[in-house]
Amino acid sequence: MSDRQAANSADGESSAATDAGASIGLLSPEAEARAFFRLRRRLIVTQLRQAVAHARLRWSLFAVLSLLLWAGLFWLFAESFVFLRNWVLDPGTHDRIVRAVFGLFFAALMVMLLFSSGIILYGSLFRCREVAFLLTCPVRTERVFLHKFQESLVLSSWGFVLLGSPMLLAYGVVAAAPWYYYAMLLPYLVAFVYLPSAVGAVLCLMAAHRLPGKPIRALLGFGAVTTACVLWFVWWLLSGSENDLLTPRWFQEMLARLRVSDQRLLPSWWLSSGLLEATRHAWSESVLFLVVLVANALFLRQVAVWFAARIYRPAYSSLCGRGSGRKRTKTAWIDRLVLAMPGLMSRQMRLIVVKDLRLFRRDVVQWSQFVILFGLLALYFFNIRRFSYDRQYAVWVNTVSFLNVTVVGLLMATFTTRFVFPLISLEGRRFWMLGLLPVRRETILWGKFLFAAGGSIVPCGGLILLSDVMLGVSPVVLASHQCTSLILCVGLSGIAVGLGARLPNLREQSPSRIAAGFGGTLNLTISTLYILAVVVLTAFPCHFFLASQRTVGHAVVDRLVTDQTAQIWLLVATSASLLLGVLATVVPLRIGFRAFRRLEF
DSSP, X not given: OOHHHHHHHHHHHHHHHHHHHHHXXXXXXXXXXXXXXXXXXXXXXXXXXXXHHHOHHHHHHHHHHHHHHHHHHHHHHHHHHHHHHHHOOOHHHHHHHHHHHHHHHHHHHHHHHHHHHHHHHHHHHHSOHHHHHHTTSSSOHHXXXXXXXXXXXXXXXXXXXXXXHHHHHHHHHHTTOOHHHHHTHHHHHHHHHHHHHHHHHHHHHHHHHHOSSSHHHHHHHHHHHHHHHHHHHHHHHHOSOGGGTTSHHHHHHHHHHGGGGOOTTSHHHHHHHHHHHHHTTOHHHHHHHHHHXXXXXXXXXXXXXXXXXXXXXXXXXXXXXXXXXXXXXXXXXXXXXXXXXXXXXXXXHHHHHHHHHHHHHHOHHHHHHHHHHHHHHHHHHHHGGGGOHHHHOGGGHHHHHHHHHHHHHHHHHHHIIIIITTHHHHTSTTHHHHHTSSOOHHHHHHHHHXXXXXXXXXXXXXXXXHHHHHHTOOHHHHHHHHHHHXXXXXXXXXXXXXXXXXXXXXXOOOHHHHHTSHHHHHHHHHHHHHHHHHHHHHHHXXXXXXXHTTSSSOHHHHHHSOHHHHHHHHHHHHHHHHHHHHHHHHHHHHHHHHHHHHOOO
16 A cells, blocks of 8 residues: 555544544533532542541541631620620610621621632642543533532632631521521522632633733732732721720721621622521511522622633643743742851752742742731731730730730641641652762751741741730740740741651652641641640740739739749740750651651652
């Protein structure tokens, strides 16, 4: 057979195959939806079986801690509503206060949901290996989008349900709401969650389509502008005389300022109004507000599907096809700063720190959520002074400051569990590259420890310093808090690096799944216990020391604790916390060194 005949035969077979494929066609939308429903059901069943078989400790701990958090929030909200009912006797003023609280609370959660859903959806749509497979299947593009949209919706909204449900249930119990109030809670929450999630999905698709080179930076830039607006709004809301706190004049002024959240076009107003109407036994009005929420949720969902059908696949192709151009050779300033540190680290150690630092910066989807958490904490610390703790409730200054230290420490424990613990596991399949270099394995672990400790000291110490300055604590307490933050950062880094080397998961490539395994759960548990031990060791001696100086405390404490005894307690507690920090750093690292030397790749 000649070459021309072979080519004609191949063309004929190709056209026949194309005609056969075209005759098959796609599934109907209903059949396609059923297929993806079965896929989702199998994924959920498989994950549940794996959780029961391999992650009982993690899920049990997660369930217990979530239940305790939910119960604490329910009690707090219930006591607050009881206080309003007993002390605000005018029904009109009471309704205005409750409506303002609901409106502001759900408006804030709506903004947070918008950005969190957009960021999570970006990772699901454009950085997930499952999507690369699904887009090659004979399914519609919008069906793939809906599949990942529903997944990101659950991931971004579970925190909203955890925070919002105790407040709504507590108000229903205090207000003696009828049964249909509780029956409509779940439909209200689901419909409300769909609205910001759909808007976040549209923003994510538009950013990826219009800015294929820097889509996530566009989302973060929009988030930064919105955060600046929120900061200005909080400053404007809390500005005023600090001497009028909790007075009738302060309440009237605050209600007047909160009218900005009482806009009829906001979904938060529909949600709060509908639920409040249900507590007043006006079930028909409540159903009408629920219908408005559901209708707008379905409309925005359809808008997101329409956008996905037209721009998702081109945006995905643009993101996958970019990078063929000229690569940047300029080193970032922070990398140059690390490389220029003489005497602190060896050359090999500095290069390892720079490598981990670059990998951390490139994981924008994950670290951006921690930036949001740090920003919210900084916003809280920046405005804590306006509540005049030092003038009206001076006895609580020390307690509030150490509670702030505990919150920052727990956030750092989450940070080290999510980013530092998986570092060794992620080196597993490419460790042969490091094995060819003249670098000892201990040097690799020391580099990861210095990366974790150096990267956590600055934000942790900065947040605690901001809290102390806003509260106006004494210099002794400020110095104690900075010492505590240093001990926490170094100890948490040692625990994460040591346990990460002792309990690696070399088969998993997802950092989030590595952190969610047995080793990550154990690391988070030990880190939490370590934080509580350090804070307890430093909090009580500081309180007694300030009591002996007659700055805080009661007269009974002043008589029991002398100045000299308080100084001795403070010195002993600081020494004990330092010793605990050394043990928490050295012992896990030694265990990790021993296991890392014997580890075979």
